[in-house]
Each structure stands twice: as C-alpha cells, then as structure tokens.
Amino acid sequence: MPDFISNNIATINFSLINIALGLSIFITLFTGMLSLANAGFMAIGAYTAAVIATRTDFPLFGGFLLAIIVAVVVAIIFGLLIVRLREIFLAIATLGFGEIVRIFFLNGDKVVKAFTGDENTNVFNGAEGITIKYKSPQDILGLPETTWPLLLYVAVLIYFMITLQKSRFGRVLSAIRLDESAASTLGINVVRYRLLAFVIGAGIAAGAGALSTPIVRVIEPRNYVFGRAVDILASAVLGGMTTWIGPVLGAILLTALPEILRFLKDQREIVNGLIIMIAIIYLPRGISDPRFWSSLWRKRKSGQGNAAEVATEKEKEVKTG
C-alpha cells in the first residue's frame, strides 16, 4: 500500500462515506426537495448493520442489504406522510424525523423490553451505543478491506448519478424541480416521483451508514444529531447542486480540509471556517459551478490571444443569460 494511502486511510474512508451521503441528499435536492432526513436514515442503516454485525455471523454485505431494505420501508411509510409538503415545511418535517430516529435509538431498549418482557435486553444500548469489535483490516489489492466496499458503493452511485442526469427519469425529476405545475400539466405524477426520489435518497444514506460501521466502530445516537444533517447538506451546498460532481467535491473538501490544516494547530478551525466562508461567498453556486470554471477556462484561453473570440462569447453569454 503506498504511504500516501496508508497515512491518510481514515480521511479517505470518511471522504467516501461523506460522498455517499452528499449524493443521497443530492437526489432529493435535484428534485427540488430540501430534505434533512438523511442523517436519520444513515442512523437506521448504521444501527441495522451494527446489530447484524454484533448479533449474527452475517458478513457486512448482509447488514448492508438489510439496512437499505429497512430504510426503504421506513422511507416509504414516512414519505407518504410528508411528500406533499413544500420547501421549509418539508425541511422541518424531515428534521423532526431525524430527531425521532435518534431518540428512538436512544430509548429503543425500553421499547424492546416492553415487547419481550426481558429486563436485560440491550439491543441498542442507549447513549453508550453499539461498539463494533475491531478487526485489523487486511489489505486487498493495495487497499484495506473496509475501504473497498465504500469505494465500490461510491463508484456505483456516481455511475447511477451520471446515467440519471441523461435518463428520462432524471429529466422528470429536473422538470419537477424547475416547475412543478408545469411538470404535472405534462402528465407527470409529481407526488409519485417526489416519493421515489425521497426513498432513493434514504436508501443511499442507509447504505452509507451501514458501510460506515466498521470505520466509525462506535454507533451511538450522538453520531446522528442535527449537526450531521447540516454537514450532509453543507457538502452539497459547498460543492454545488447542478451536477453530481458538486456533492462529491464538497464532501472531499469538508472531510479533508480539517486534516490538511492540522499543521496550523490552534488556528486550524479558524482557517477551515474562513476557507469555507470564502468559497460560499465567491462561489455561491458551489465550487463545482460550471459557469465559474468555464469562465476561468475562457480567461486562460484569452490569455493566449484571440480576444475577439472571448468578446463574442461574452456577447453570447449576455444574450443567453
């Protein structure tokens, strides 16, 4: 394993987890829904996988599949209730969902006790959470075995996002985001597609939660507080929401930046915050904003001469934009 990877494996792992989470909120944002429920679905995924890992002999993949199934079922039930809500109302309802999930895992044992009548059941273990036994990860083809599933998962998700944006389904979601009433007059069942996007987002978040268990190792309710939902949203906002590249870049930046800045010691958090603030102010459409990069690209070209072409392109821009 190259030194760079082995030295930064934790950062790489957390980046991959956050990319998956960023993509999970991207799909709902792409449909024009501001959903903050993804931290809750991540918790559902992580707890399902952790319970499977500590109580059965199933491999991680089993926990991963079950986590997605559980999250999808919960998302369908909850989604039917809230999918007609708009904008800030949806945000508040989903935020509430995240808290319900967290509090459920905090007190889940009381529910289990009430059902089984056994005083000594400790499935979720309250505030202390579930601790996954650490196994020294073996290297497979130059990467630890815990990183491979995450990498594959993220690769599959990115492939899904690329095809989504070109597919009919993706265009339907786009249409709903741009103008809901126009979309419904075209015969699109808005509610069904919104529900579908919500459920897919939930499934992705749960999968990320499940695959994060061998890396986070302690699954406790504190991991999935409101701040986590904001972090997930932040990677999409910072990266940009126009293409799937946005959440990917945003997640990498938000995860890696604090680690890269470690040499700053006490000033680290200040510089970290400053960089993010500057990025948001000067790139309000995210760091992956295609307009910003293409204008940079054009400037570079104009530096090599041919100012006339730039002028015409600018004219074009004025006309179109």
Place this chain on the structure above:
Amino acid sequence: MTIKRGFLKVSLLAALVMLVSLVLAACGDNTATPVPATTAAATKAATTAAGATTAAGATTAAATTASGATTAAATTAAGATTAAAASTLTGDIPIGAVWSLTGGAAIYGPSQKNAADMAVDEINKSGMLGTAKIKLITEDDRSVKEGGIPAFDKLINQDKVVAILGPTLSSTALATNPVAQDKKVVVLGVSNTAGGIVEIGNYVFRDSLPEASVIPNTVKATKEKLGYKNVAVMYGDDDAFTKSGYDVFKKALDDNGVKILTTETFKKGDTDFSAQLTKIKSLNPDAIIVSALAEEAAGIMSQGRQLGIPTTVKFIGGNGFNSAQLAKLAGAAAEDAISGAAWFISNDANGNQNFVKAYTAKYGTAPDQFAAQAYAGVYILATAIKNTGAANSTAIRDSLAKLKDIDTILGKFSFDDTRNPVHTPILQIVKNGKFELFK
C-alpha cells in the same frame, strides 16, 4: 448539449486539480521534519558570521554570532556522539496527545493540553530522562470520532509516536484505541472513565479512576457517616457518562442494602425538574442520589430546595458534581452536596500543591481534575520510560504494567492487572461554595 458536455469536462478537470492539490498538500506535510531545521539554522548562523567578518566595524557582532554558531555545532556534534555511544535514552522521544480542543468537549481539552504541556516542559528541564527529551505532538479531535481516528492514524503512521495520551472523550477512545492496540502503540487515557476502554487490549491504560471504582466508595462512606436507608435516584438517561454512573450507583446501593424509593430520569439540557422532584419530596427519602453533569445537577439542587426538600436530605453524586460550575450555578442550594472524585485541589499528595501553584501562575486559572489527570499521566509515562531505559512502545508497555506505588499528584499510584488505575478516591463536600474534604 455540447455546451453541457463541455461543463462536465471542465468540472472533471477541476476535480482532478483538487485531488492533485490535496495530494501535494498532504505530502508537503510529511516532509517537514525537525532535524534539517537545526542544520539549516547552524548553516545560517555560520554564513552570517562569515558575511559579518568581511564587513569592517562589526567585529564584535561577528564574534558573538560566530561563537554562537560554533556552540550550536558543538552541541549537535555532542548529541550525535552520545546517540552513537550509549544505547540508553537520547534525543527526542515522540509522544502523541489527542485532546478535544474544539467542538462539544472543548471545555475539557484545553486544560488537559495546558497541563500536559506544562508537565513535558518540567520533565525536559529537570533532566528526569537524562539527555533525552519528550517531544509532545498534540492533535485536536474536534470532539468527534471522525477527528480522532485520523489524528491517531497520523500520530502512529507519520509521527511514529511511542505512546499516545488521550483522547479526551470515552466514546472517541472506543473508536481510536483499537488502532493503537493493533499497531502496538501504548495509549494512556487520562479522562476516559467509561466501560470497555482498557478491555480493548494490553496496550491500553488509563490513569482516570473509572466511576465504577469511585462510586462504591462514595456510597459506602456516605452511608456510614450519614446513615441513610431510603434514597431517591435521579439520572440523565441520554448521556453515556451519567447513565453508566447510574448503573454503578444502583449496584452500590443494592450492595449496601439501601432501598431505592424511586428512579427518575431527565435529559441533557433539561431545565425544569419540578415534576420529578415533587414526586421525590412526597416519598421523603433520606438522601437524593444524582448522576448528572454540573449544569443539570445545579438545576436539580436549586429547584429541590425551592420545592422545600429539607437541607438534611443531602444530594450525593458522581464526578459530574466535580466542577466549579456547580456552586456557581446553584449557589446556596449546592451547599453540603457530596461527591466522590479522583483528585481534589487541596489534596496534600506529593507535588499537588506545587502543581496547583505552577498551573495557576502559568495559565491564570486553577487546574481542574482533567488538568490534574493529564499532568499525572505525563509523569506516569515518563516514569515508565525512565524505568525501562528504552523508548520503544513494547518496553514502555511492560514498564507501565509494572508500576507500583509511584508518587503522583493523584496520590500513590499503581496499575492493576486490567491496566486500570489504583489510588484512593476522595470524598468532597461543598462548604461555602468551595469543595472541602468530606470527613
């Protein structure tokens, strides 16, 4: 369509640039080693001296700089020879420290950092380890596992530390310490009190007395002195620390034959405890056991007294009481609150008063228990390194495991077979807004 594809290409390129810059930044961090720095300084001094001699009129300055350069060179040379000659301790001994300097636990981390830095300075100045010096590399974990795990990775893989102090939070320790155990690097927790920490493996130690050893002592001693038979219990059920504190209290009360009249719960951040306290008041307990952090404990005490729970009914608690905040927030209601603790500011253990004085002089505030345990932790590690005479992790581990009855500011200190600390906990009571020894 073509334009859109163009955007995609550009964005991909941007992603590539970002990745490359990330790689470069990380690599740049790697290459920064302290050794060339000294050489560079020496060379710089030499060149300055050479340059100055050519200039007329600045002879004195030149002489001083030149002599300075020679001394520096001589010391480096001397250092090198000692390193070559003796196989015992020389040079820098890299020790890591992971504190929560930002984030939710940032009220604990800084005092740990201050105390550990101070202890390292003292040890390096005193020549306790001969010519060797401890090089303390401090990392912040932002109070989350996502910060602690990379911090441990960095300390172990890049800085090649022989031991790590911390991390501040137990939940972070549960996630990070298996990595150190796997790579056979000693971890000495100085504030981890939860269960399951030292069980991670034989390289994991702690000098922070777990609640499981403090609370039984608290219950036994207070029961003897106060003679209570029936108590009411209150605890915060959404916090790992207060919840595990409650579990230990319950067991200790059962063991001592004390009857629990009622068990009431609350949540972190609650401000109104009147429902629970009214119920408790109606049951007339002899004492009220509270497993809470200082903020909630203060609320419970002041509201309890307001509701008319007589002052003869004492509040007894765990380490959560052990904060100057308690008396500040609860005022007169905190009077006579009793709690067990691992360390006490006025304790007469060897060196404790010097530590309190030095810490207060240096940082302008009195040390708390977190500072004391971090300070003691550095000395315990240094003693282990001194005893074994080698700066490798396995030797330090074996040496730590053998430590018996050494003098620390926590009192006579040993590790037991499970790498848990052994020293006498103390009982304290609030009198006139200050902690005093409970007798």
